[in-house]
Amino acid sequence: MKSYSVNEINEILNGVIVGTTSQNITAPEQLEVATETEITFIGNKKYEKLWFLSKAGVAVVNEDISIEPGENRAFIKVKNADLAMSQILALFAPPAPVFQSDIHPTAVIDITATIANGAKIGACCYVGPNVKIGESSIIYPNVTILDESTIGNNTIIWSGSVVRERCHIGNNCIIHPNATIGADGFGFRPCPEKGLVKIPQIGNVIIGNNVEIGANSCVDRGKFSSTVLGDGCKIDNLVQIGHNSKLGRFCIMAGHSGLAGSVTLGDGVIIGGSASIKDHTTLGSGSTVGAGSGVTCDVPAGKTVLGYPAVEARDALKQWAILKRLVNDSKK
Known part of the structure; x- marks a missing residue:
């Protein structure tokens, strides 16, 4: 399980910490249901009142917040809590599905297709004639890419x-x-x-x-x-x-x-x-x-x-x- 201190999280956000907490944070969660070991977000002043009903140990908040965090709780003040939320979610995101091989043996790839370095193609995909798939793109299982189509670099196409x-x-x-x-x-x-x-x-x-x-x-x-x-x-x-x-x-x-x-x-x-x-x-x-x-x-x-x-x-x-x-x- 991932776990971070408030200071470690703030190294990513570059905000201002208000209050203190001894809790390490193990996950992000919405304000109403967060627990002591979870971090939440207050992106609008109308939600400030919900903080006193929440059990969250830490909240990422906008700089204009008008309340204090309370005992053994902390705020991380940032310019935009909604944008900061995206950074926190990325920090706690679980790993993507694993490819055991870059190109699964059940994938059907036409001989004229061009597959760039680092691209991954999952099971039961079909890649047609003269298709081009760019570097580091990921094609998950059961995707169909028909003739003469092109996929750029670092693009992800999910199953089906x-x-x-x-x-x-x-x-x-x-x-x-x-x-x-x-x-x-x-x-x-x-x-x-x-x-x-x-x-x-x-x-x-x-x-x-x-x-x-x-x-x-x-x-x-x-x-x-x-x-x-x-x-x-x-x-x-x-x-x-x-x-x-x-x-x-x-x-x-x-x-x-x-x-x-x-x-x-x-x-x-x-x-x-x-x-x-x-x-x-x-x-x-x-x-x-x-x-x-x-x-x-x-x-x-x-x-x-x-x-x-x-x-x-x-x-x-x-x-x-x-x-x-x-x-x-x-x-x-």
């Missing part, structure tokens, strides 16, 4: 994922279990003779560096040209990204959200859970879409929209307030 033909994933990416990169876009047209005719999807997917895609998410290939995810994008579980969509850098999409075809996101766009974005719309850089909203038209840069159909947040809140008053008046 499929990278279809001619798709390209950059460096330092993480693809979580059962994600699909490059599925056919949803393209059909009515035909008097045949009912619905499938429109061939002949493009691909291009994913930049430092991108993370959650479990069971799907990024459709372009009908023509590419569906593109810019550097640093973070995609949650169960997200749908439609064909020919273009995401700028550092976009965030929360779970169950979706982009229809040919949606364009600027840099730093945030889309809340279960939000849906109509095809051929543009969301400007720095815009935010609230959870559960339905966007049917372009959103200017920096704006926040809410509701279904989505409107500017300020207007949505006014509408909801009026509706609430109407309901209350009807009950009188």
Whole structure:
């Protein structure tokens, strides 16, 4: 079991220790359930009151905290407790699954594929013709990478994922279990003779560096040209990204959200859970879409929209307030 003193932890955080404790810390835990040997986090002043109900021995807190730790307890004050939390979690993280050999004997790798130094490929993987896998990338068991796709350096692809033909994933990416990169876009047209005719999807997917895609998410290939995810994008579980969509850098999409075809996101766009974005719309850089909203038209840069159909947040809140008053008046 890993165990660290408060001083050892603070060597990583470079914060300021307030209070003292004789306890060594064996794990991080949320504030309400942490025990004496666990470290927790207070990232917002509204949670300060919970400290007195918690049994945690140590808390990482923001510099503006207004309470004292108490007897045999300590705070580590930092500029940003949420960012410090990521360092603590990395410190206590258990080791990754072990590879007994760099390339498992049950993996099927085409003779034309290129596997760089340090790459690892797990059991029952399939790596197709002319695939390139970069240095130190890890392909966990039961992953399929089809023809002419490329995987950058230090990228991790978890079990069950499929990278279809001619798709390209950059460096330092993480693809979580059962994600699909490059599925056919949803393209059909009515035909008097045949009912619905499938429109061939002949493009691909291009994913930049430092991108993370959650479990069971799907990024459709372009009908023509590419569906593109810019550097640093973070995609949650169960997200749908439609064909020919273009995401700028550092976009965030929360779970169950979706982009229809040919949606364009600027840099730093945030889309809340279960939000849906109509095809051929543009969301400007720095815009935010609230959870559960339905966007049917372009959103200017920096704006926040809410509701279904989505409107500017300020207007949505006014509408909801009026509706609430109407309901209350009807009950009188």
